[in-house]
Amino acid sequence: MKRRDFIKATGTITLAAGAYLTVLKPSANAKEEKDWLNGYDWSKHYWGFGIDCTKCIGCGSCVRACKEENDVPKDPYHFRCWVERYVYLKGEEKPKVDSPNGGYDGFPEKYKKEEVLKAFFVPKLCNQCAVPACVQVCPVGATYQTKDGVVLVDEDYCIGCRYCIEACPFGARYMNDETGCADKCTWCYHRITKGLKPVCVEACPVEARIFGDLKDKDSDISKFVEKHRVSKLKPDMGCEARVEYNGIDSEVR
Amino acid sequence: MPVDLSLIKGFIYPNEGWFQWSFMLVIYPYITGLVAGAFVVSAFYEVFHDENFKPVSKLALICSLAFLIVCVMPLQFHLTHHLRGFEIFMTPHLTSAMAGFGFVYLWYLLILLLEIWFNFREKIVEGAESKKPSFRRFILRILLLGSHDVSEKAMKTVHKVAHILAIIGIPSACFLHGYVGFIFGSIKANHWWASPLMPFIFLLSAVVSGVAMMYVLYWICCVIIKREPMNHKTLNSFIQMLFGFLIVDLAFEGLELLQIFYAHIEATEPIKELIKNELMGTYVWGQAIIGSGVPLIILIFLEWIIPWSKKHLRQGLMLIASLFVLGSVLLMRWNVVIGGQELSRSLLGTFHFTEVFGTHEGVGVGICLLILPFILMTIFSLFLDPWEYEKKEVN
Amino acid sequence: MSWTARVFLVVLIIFIVYGAVKSLTKPKSLGVFGHYRAANISKQLSKETKFVGRETCKACHEQEYNDLCSEEPSSAHRNLQCEACHGLGVAHPKEGVALSCGCKIPDVTKQCMYCHEMLPSRPKSMPQITLKGPEAHFPGMACTTCHTNTHKPAFYK
Numbered sequence: 001m002k003r004r005d006f007i008k009a010t011g012t013i014t015l016a017a018g019a020y021l022t023v024l025k026p027s028a029n030a031k032e033e034k035d036w037l038n039g040y041d042w043s044k045h046y047w048g049f050g051i052d053c054t055k056c057i058g059c060g061s062c063v064r065a066c067k068e069e070n071d072v073p074k075d076p077y078h079f080r081c082w083v084e085r086y087v088y089l090k091g092e093e094k095p096k097v098d099s100p101n102g103g104y105d106g107f108p109e110k111y112k113k114e115e116v117l118k119a120f121f122v123p124k125l126c127n128q129c130a131v132p133a134c135v136q137v138c139p140v141g142a143t144y145q146t147k148d149g150v151v152l153v154d155e156d157y158c159i160g161c162r163y164c165i166e167a168c169p170f171g172a173r174y175m176n177d178e179t180g181c182a183d184k185c186t187w188c189y190h191r192i193t194k195g196l197k198p199v200c201v202e203a204c205p206v207e208a209r210i211f212g213d214l215k216d217k218d219s220d221i222s223k224f225v226e227k228h229r230v231s232k233l234k235p236d237m238g239c240e241a242r243v244e245y246n247g248i249d250s251e252v253r
Numbered sequence: 254m255p256v257d258l259s260l261i262k263g264f265i266y267p268n269e270g271w272f273q274w275s276f277m278l279v280i281y282p283y284i285t286g287l288v289a290g291a292f293v294v295s296a297f298y299e300v301f302h303d304e305n306f307k308p309v310s311k312l313a314l315i316c317s318l319a320f321l322i323v324c325v326m327p328l329q330f331h332l333t334h335h336l337r338g339f340e341i342f343m344t345p346h347l348t349s350a351m352a353g354f355g356f357v358y359l360w361y362l363l364i365l366l367l368e369i370w371f372n373f374r375e376k377i378v379e380g381a382e383s384k385k386p387s388f389r390r391f392i393l394r395i396l397l398l399g400s401h402d403v404s405e406k407a408m409k410t411v412h413k414v415a416h417i418l419a420i421i422g423i424p425s426a427c428f429l430h431g432y433v434g435f436i437f438g439s440i441k442a443n444h445w446w447a448s449p450l451m452p453f454i455f456l457l458s459a460v461v462s463g464v465a466m467m468y469v470l471y472w473i474c475c476v477i478i479k480r481e482p483m484n485h486k487t488l489n490s491f492i493q494m495l496f497g498f499l500i501v502d503l504a505f506e507g508l509e510l511l512q513i514f515y516a517h518i519e520a521t522e523p524i525k526e527l528i529k530n531e532l533m534g535t536y537v538w539g540q541a542i543i544g545s546g547v548p549l550i551i552l553i554f555l556e557w558i559i560p561w562s563k564k565h566l567r568q569g570l571m572l573i574a575s576l577f578v579l580g581s582v583l584l585m586r587w588n589v590v591i592g593g594q595e596l597s598r599s600l601l602g603t604f605h606f607t608e609v610f611g612t613h614e615g616v617g618v619g620i621c622l623l624i625l626p627f628i629l630m631t632i633f634s635l636f637l638d639p640w641e642y643e644k645k646e647v648n
Numbered sequence: 649m650s651w652t653a654r655v656f657l658v659v660l661i662i663f664i665v666y667g668a669v670k671s672l673t674k675p676k677s678l679g680v681f682g683h684y685r686a687a688n689i690s691k692q693l694s695k696e697t698k699f700v701g702r703e704t705c706k707a708c709h710e711q712e713y714n715d716l717c718s719e720e721p722s723s724a725h726r727n728l729q730c731e732a733c734h735g736l737g738v739a740h741p742k743e744g745v746a747l748s749c750g751c752k753i754p755d756v757t758k759q760c761m762y763c764h765e766m767l768p769s770r771p772k773s774m775p776q777i778t779l780k781g782p783e784a785h786f787p788g789m790a791c792t793t794c795h796t797n798t799h800k801p802a803f804y805k
Contacts, residue, residue: 036677036686038693057770059763061732068736069698077255077271084264085769097264097601106762107769109778119769124266133442139352140340144684154688157675159340160333162273163351169442171266171598175273180333190695199699203732205725205763206774236519237441253599342666343673346683363659370655398658400651410652 040193042148047192048221050210050230051123053247058083058121060103062200062209067104069188069199071178076101078174080125080185081200086252087111087119095251122252123209125200126151126172126185127233127241134164134173134184143182149214149242150189155181169237187211254612256604262530263602272606274590276619277331282433282455283586284324284626289430289456290463291317292365292422297494299372299419305490308481309471311639314369316470317426319629321362326622331614350436361429364422370396371415373637378403380638389636430459437589444520444600445527445593450509457502462582464495465575472572483568485561492571496552499578503545506585523600531595531603536588544581548574698738705730705737715799723800724775733759756798760791 034041066081067074083103086095089111100108103123111119132151135143142158145151158181165173165182176183188198192211196202201209212219221244224230230244234253245252256270295313298306306313332338342359345352370377378401381393431452437443438451468491475483513524528536551574559567595603609615680686706713709730717726731737733753753759766778777785786794795801 033680033686036680036690038690040693054771057763057774058767061762065699065731065736075255076258076267079267082267087769097599099264099267102267106765107767109765109767109780111768113766113768116768119767121769133440136348137350137440138346139349139355140337140344141346141678141683141685144682144688146689147681152688152692154685156688156691157337157340157685158334159337161328161331161338161351163349165268165273166594167440167442169598171268174268175271175333186692188697189692191697191699193693194697196697196699196701199736202699202701202729205728205732206771207727253601343670344675344678344683367655367659374651398651398654400654402651407651410650414652 042146042193044215045148046214047128047149047187048212048214048219048225048242048244049125049128049187049198050221050224050228050244050246052208052210052224052228053120053122053245055206055208055247056083056121056123057206057208058085058103058107059205060106061203061205062123063102063104065199065203066185069191070186072183073177074104076104078176078183080172080174080183082124083107084122084124084252085119086122086248088117089115090117092117120247122245122248123200124170124172125243126187127170127239127243128187130240130242131238133167133169133237133239134182137163137167139163146189148193150187150192151184152186152189153182153184155179155183158182169234169239170241254609256606260605261602262526262604263597264599265597265602265604266599269594269597270604272594274331274594275606275614276608276616277327277614277622278590279583279586280619280623281324281327282430282437282459282590283462283583284320284327284622285433286430286455286459286462286582286586287466287626288317288320288324288361288463289426289459290461290465291320291467292426292463293460294464294467294494296419296423296426297490299416300423303490305484305486308484308487309467311372311637312470312474312634313467314365314372315633315637315639316467316626316630318365318369319626319633321358321365322629323622323626325358326625327619330618330622350432350439354432354436357425357429357432361422361425364418364425368415368418368422369637371411371418373639374408374411375403376638380636392636427456431456437593442598443593443596444518444598445524445596446589448509448512450505450512454502454505454509457498457505458582458585461495461498461502461578464491464498465578465582467491468495468571468575469579472568472575476568483564485564485567488567488571489561492552492555492567495548495571495574495578496556499545499549499552503549520596520600523596523603527592527596527603531605532588532592535584536592540581540584540588544577544584548577548581551577696738698736699729699731700737702730712799715797718800720800725799725801757791760798 060083062081063079063083066072067079070080072078072080079102082099084097084099085103085107086097087110088095096111098110103121107121128150130149132145135145135151139161140157140159142154143151143164144154158179160175160180160182162175162182165175168184173182173184175181188196188200191198197211198209201211210220210224212221214221216222224246225244228244228246230246231248232241232244234241254272254275256272258270261270291313294306295310295317297303298310329335329338341352341355345355347353377393377396381390381397382401383390434452434455437446437455438448441447471483471487471491474480513521551570555567555570555574559570561567591606595606597603610617675685675687677686677688678684681689702713702716712730715723716728716730717723719726761779763774764776766776766783770776779785779787792798
């Protein structure tokens with residue numbers, strides 16, 4: 001008898017709960033998929049980014065423009081886009097690396113010309129990895145990968161645990177203190193989806209930044225990849241970074 | 254919080270200058286470790302029937318629950334959107350190790366609550382039937398679930414279920430804390446964390462800290478509160494257990510370091526720099542030499558040199574060893590969590606983090622959170638009374 | 649019903665309540681494309697663009713625009729965007745307010761030096777000068793003293 005009672009009670013509750021959930025379940029697909037995209041068709045594009053370090057002059061225009069366009073805090077701790085300087089001094093094996101204020105104020109003359117063996121600038125930004133570590137570790141799904149290959153952060157959903165910031169091998173993420181959310185470069189998703197170029201690409205005076213649609217064989221980025229022997233950062237991390245660099249060496253991390 | 258940029262040695266990525274995981278993430282694995290450790294102590298009696306741990310087994314369960322309730326609080330405090338934190342349970346992103354922790358945590362909470370419920374069944378009935386009306390009686394009557402049945406047959410079922418729950422509890426407790434290690438060990442970007450050994454290191458140091466904590470509590474009960482005289486078989490079991498787990502723990506931590514240095518990977522030289530510059534005090538001196546060396550020597554003395562007859566000396570030395578171990582494990586969490594972030598992911602430099610006191614994730618709140626479990630434990634003890642039972646047994 | 653069974657009933661009820669709360673609090677657009685809120689994509693797409701591009705500037709500043717885009721050999725800045733030096737212009741054409749960096753560049757020499765200061769890490773093809781040391785290029789003088797039109801800077805060899 002006791003067991004039967006138990007089974008009865010359990011069964012009733014389960015059925016009631018089941019019915020309750022079926023009725024109240026929010027209709028997730030009330031809005032059509034494409035309605036969420038404001039008319040933009042993301043299956044037609046796959047964005048790509050290239051950086052030609054043989055051209056970069058380290059002026060910092062990209063950093064300044066980026067901070068304006070994307071409301072990045074103007075302190076030396078928050079960057080969507082920054083520039084590093086790699087300098088090999090004569091007689092030294094390892095390069096000296098610096099990035100004063102991320103290159104926002106340009107680069108001070110720090111090394112004597114005669115002492116320098118070779119040197120170059122490396123602009124950095126989010127690599128929009130094909131296998132993004134940050135998306136994998138987000139506990140609530142506040143960061144995600146779009147179909148056109150960009151990783152975005154949902155400012156209204158991020159809980160601020162900063163696991164993604166720790167998980168990014170490139171240091172591309174930061175904590176935006178105004179929103180209390182993780183933030184990062186989106187390749188100016190609000191611009192590229194309107195047919196414009198990311199602001200850093202526009203601001204670059206020497207065309208060291210190349211942007212375009214990899215699905216379009218005549219785009220700047222497709223031609224850039226075709227023409228140069230490009231490499232990507234930290235292939236050992238298995239994130240499959242997608243920014244194509246020309247003119248860097250293996251010391252660049 | 255911002256880092257003093259003048260203290261950077263070498264190069265760090267500009268975004269790394271803003272320190273992310275501070276004191277809250279240090280005490281989170283520490284408290285979680287004590288949960289698992291305390292449960293293991295209780296399981297030694299409940300599952301393996303080691304009678305020597307009987308005096309502390311019920312206390313250990315309560316201790317485990319108190320720490321378990323507090324262990325997610327540091328995580329909550331360090332979030333910038335505290336309320337959105339519940340989304341981890343409501344819309345968990347299943348590929349995330351941290352979302353997984355939510356479920357591991359809830360599962361273990363369930364097991365532990367049931368375990369306590371069943372284990373304290375006699376206590377609950379006894380208290381609920383007391384003549385004097387009190388708040389305690391009120392709460393215990395709710396916990397009764399309307400059944401006063403303490404017949405021999407009913408108790409047999411209760412003990413059987415409690416035993417099964419304890420058996421399920423061991424892997425759950427181990428998984429809970431091993432999983433915390435995995436949260437750090439799975440971050441491939443950080444070379445000081447990324448290691449498959451991390452879960453084992455976390456788990457073993459958790460057991461070590463849990464054993465030490467239980468001994469300290471036992472010592473307080475026997476020496477300060479004077480509930481009962483210290484059982485020297487129990488003391489001896491504590492010594493053996495702490496000694497054994499400490500050795501295995503140190504072996505694993507040593508193995509991890511050996512692997513880094515011997516295999517000479519890309520990160521070996523940067524990690525050497527990290528240990529030399531930033532972690533000299535907390536890691537080499539604090540955690541390794543003083544925090545582990547001193548208790549190890551004391552334990553060797555207790556095990557082989559100091560005779561059983563010198564009861565008070567043995568009690569006191571074991572207390573010192575336990576306190577050192579507790580400090581050492583806290584430093585170990587610090588060295589992992591803070592140390593890992595002091596090494597730039599570019600592997601080109603290190604920087605120094607200075608802890609702050611005041612903020613919602615500062616040391617002040619952290620210390621409060623470290624005290625809170627003891628308050629909870631006292632309250633639970635008042636309700637569930639893990640003592641009287643022991644008195645009866647001793648008599 | 650035995651006490652043991654009641655305990656497990658309590659557990660079952662907790663599970664059901666959790667399931668109910670979970671399904672009720674789920675954001676509507678979560679799961680349309682994946683485990684994230686599709687509503688955020690709409691928000692991202694409708695963010696305001698602040699960099700307007702030089703064609704917009706041309707409407708009012710035609711002379712400067714023509715100088716900049718001139719095909720004359722002296723015009724080395726023909727690939728530049730106005731906003732690369734003057735700051736982003738989103739609010740400026742609409743409301744007539746100053747650009748974020750100031751339409752009038754406060755320190756022209758500093759602005760020039762962002763790109764033209766002699767740095768060993770700069771590509772050799774970039775015209776570079778130094779204001780210090782024996783090779784100093786007219787130190788103490790503003791660049792615009794000789795290179796009068798910065799939009800079409802004369803390049804003296």
